[in-house]
Amino acid sequence: MIQLELRPQPSATMAYATPILAVVLTMIFGGLLFALLGKDPLQAIITIFWEPIFGEHSFYYRPQLLVKGAPLVLIAVGLAVGFKAGIWNIGAEGQYIVGAICAAAMGLAFYPTESIFIFPLMVLAGAFGGLVWAMIPGVLKVKFGTNEILVSLMLVYVAEQLLASVSLGLLKNPEGFGFPGSRNLQQYASAHNTEIIANTGMHWGVVAALIAVIFSHVLFTRHRLGFAIRVTGEAPRAARFGGVNPSQIILFCLGMSGVLAGLAGMFEVAGPAGQISIDFNVGYGFTAIIVAFLGRLNPIGIVFASLLMALTYIGGDIAQSQLGLPAAAIQVFQGMLLFFLLALDLLTNYRLRISNVERKS
Amino acid sequence: MKLSHLLAAAALAASFAGAAIADGHGKTKVGFVYVGPVGDGGWTYEHDKGRLAVEKEFGDSVETVFVESVPEGPDSERVMTQMALGGADLIFTTSFGYMNPTINVASKFPDVKFEHATGYKRADNVSTYSARFYEGRAIQGHIAGNMTKSNIVGYIGSYPIPEVIRGINSAYIHAAKVNPDVEFKIIWAYTWFDPAKEADAAKVLIEQGADVILQHTDSTAPQAAAQEAGNVVTFGQASDMGQYAPFPRVSSIIDDWAPYYIARTKAVMDGTWESIDTWDGIGAGMVGIGEISDAVPADVKAEALALKAAIADGSYHAFTGPLKKQDGSDWLADGETADDGTLAGMSFYVEGIEGDIPQ
Numbered sequence: 001m002i003q004l005e006l007r008p009q010p011s012a013t014m015a016y017a018t019p020i021l022a023v024v025l026t027m028i029f030g031g032l033l034f035a036l037l038g039k040d041p042l043q044a045i046i047t048i049f050w051e052p053i054f055g056e057h058s059f060y061y062r063p064q065l066l067v068k069g070a071p072l073v074l075i076a077v078g079l080a081v082g083f084k085a086g087i088w089n090i091g092a093e094g095q096y097i098v099g100a101i102c103a104a105a106m107g108l109a110f111y112p113t114e115s116i117f118i119f120p121l122m123v124l125a126g127a128f129g130g131l132v133w134a135m136i137p138g139v140l141k142v143k144f145g146t147n148e149i150l151v152s153l154m155l156v157y158v159a160e161q162l163l164a165s166v167s168l169g170l171l172k173n174p175e176g177f178g179f180p181g182s183r184n185l186q187q188y189a190s191a192h193n194t195e196i197i198a199n200t201g202m203h204w205g206v207v208a209a210l211i212a213v214i215f216s217h218v219l220f221t222r223h224r225l226g227f228a229i230r231v232t233g234e235a236p237r238a239a240r241f242g243g244v245n246p247s248q249i250i251l252f253c254l255g256m257s258g259v260l261a262g263l264a265g266m267f268e269v270a271g272p273a274g275q276i277s278i279d280f281n282v283g284y285g286f287t288a289i290i291v292a293f294l295g296r297l298n299p300i301g302i303v304f305a306s307l308l309m310a311l312t313y314i315g316g317d318i319a320q321s322q323l324g325l326p327a328a329a330i331q332v333f334q335g336m337l338l339f340f341l342l343a344l345d346l347l348t349n350y351r352l353r354i355s356n357v358e359r360k361s
Numbered sequence: 362m363k364l365s366h367l368l369a370a371a372a373l374a375a376s377f378a379g380a381a382i383a384d385g386h387g388k389t390k391v392g393f394v395y396v397g398p399v400g401d402g403g404w405t406y407e408h409d410k411g412r413l414a415v416e417k418e419f420g421d422s423v424e425t426v427f428v429e430s431v432p433e434g435p436d437s438e439r440v441m442t443q444m445a446l447g448g449a450d451l452i453f454t455t456s457f458g459y460m461n462p463t464i465n466v467a468s469k470f471p472d473v474k475f476e477h478a479t480g481y482k483r484a485d486n487v488s489t490y491s492a493r494f495y496e497g498r499a500i501q502g503h504i505a506g507n508m509t510k511s512n513i514v515g516y517i518g519s520y521p522i523p524e525v526i527r528g529i530n531s532a533y534i535h536a537a538k539v540n541p542d543v544e545f546k547i548i549w550a551y552t553w554f555d556p557a558k559e560a561d562a563a564k565v566l567i568e569q570g571a572d573v574i575l576q577h578t579d580s581t582a583p584q585a586a587a588q589e590a591g592n593v594v595t596f597g598q599a600s601d602m603g604q605y606a607p608f609p610r611v612s613s614i615i616d617d618w619a620p621y622y623i624a625r626t627k628a629v630m631d632g633t634w635e636s637i638d639t640w641d642g643i644g645a646g647m648v649g650i651g652e653i654s655d656a657v658p659a660d661v662k663a664e665a666l667a668l669k670a671a672i673a674d675g676s677y678h679a680f681t682g683p684l685k686k687q688d689g690s691d692w693l694a695d696g697e698t699a700d701d702g703t704l705a706g707m708s709f710y711v712e713g714i715e716g717d718i719p720q
Contacts, residue, residue, distance in 0.1 A: 057446040064439055164551045168521055169720035177481055178523045178708040184461055272435035278520060279458055282432040317440050320428040327430040
């Protein structure tokens, strides 16, 4: 009979081991799933995890890991700040959209003027857009005690409608023959988030992501505010007695994640995506939630988690076209990862004990 | 800095080119990029039928690959690049939002041919193709105008883009021709495929008194909602949706990409492929009209089939004057037909349709 026993202290070893264990279990059960679909499981796993990094065409895929990973890092780092304090911003997708809209609007307002000031202004606009969108649940929570999970999530749908509206109206390309979508920022030099070194995937968003990681790391290891955030999450009463102002923490955490999500949207719309369109958002804001937990809410962990998620997307697409795996199977595979991670989380706080005594119920 | 850019770009270009040539296979490899799942029962399903037709036609001399549910944007660019690197000779990108990615990738792989559906940007190795769905809408409109008893026709629009607006106008013109009292209620779903949203839209339209529903979205959810309501007529969209025949589905517009896909694949095999812009309709077989069921009175069915024949042989154009725009200004004089340029960028309703196109 296997029993769960509460650990006196959460296990540090397990905290690091479970993400790896989760990946391994995902590979095993994912492989099983692929086998049931009639595909060679080993080949599928190799295609997903090996091909993009070491395969024949890795010269193209490796930079793509950065392109796909950078927005995830930016958003997840911001979310992790809030999650540590027990503030659940589920609406990063909305903040990402609004940041992108504001940034694109700023850039297009200057079209076709060329100036080195346009790009920095767009960065500010993107951060501002994300901030405003995150402040709505923030202020509502502080003033009226609303639930930030619901408000931030619902605002994603509002943001999506806003996106559709500006794609069809305000930001529509006047030379686009009536089709929705803004001008292509990739063809507007001053607004283009170009690769800093060609063909490396290294655009300004990657740089911003790295800065965010360092900033967040310092915040949590060196700064009083980081400590206050942690205490608020782990022991809210103690934090209050310790003089931490919960409203400030709420606004800071939501604001921070909003700014970073807005920046992610900005770098995406000015770079890889190139334009505001109805389908601009592809779910980075939601995937980043998985990434934040997979990375143990730790900035460095988030970098690895983002690259891993990016890998499953890129490898997943390769597996689709090379092996004919359905897209749904890849999605299940990604879902498994979060499932196993959360399930194994149990092992951090509990341990398994095998006892011989049959208990009567 | 400049030089290193240049060198890196040259190195990449060389490796791209090398990848394409090194893969010296005998088979012609054809890639398909889909926006939805192949099982959507509508848009993507029909494109995939086209792919299967290519496989059937050419057998062992062709290999097809596809990736489904690819988001429009950087992800699609990566998928296309991956197909090109994987040795594809011809790549069909089957959604409007793939336009810029297709052009971007095509410029890196000059030896690979690309075909982009429903867009307007071409290049030496990028063709565009689309179907004149509005011809099918004319026939739907004719049937809808005859079938409605409440004189309210519901229309589920996806996005207010020219293609969809064209369809609404065409359907309305032909519905109003047989039933001047007909009124169109239009709901924008802002999605191509979302069964839940489409079902909601259908239910709202039914509640507002619509007893005919036309849809420009791809799932069968509106069909199911109409079936539940019991007395509401629908039409299959993109695919026949024959599982809802004979009622509520009384007919359908079927996208038939197979002949085009086969012809283009053949052109690549023969080395005769050229960049072209194709916009075919009922006449060329790219737009099919699903069987008109017995729920439609025989005389209406006969008229509809006559209309179809007239459109197919070119003796009748779905947009023939006299027609006015919604604001009352003149558009087409008596007997005048719309030119393709105006149709391609259509962003206005014709006279009689109420409401505004969302901006």
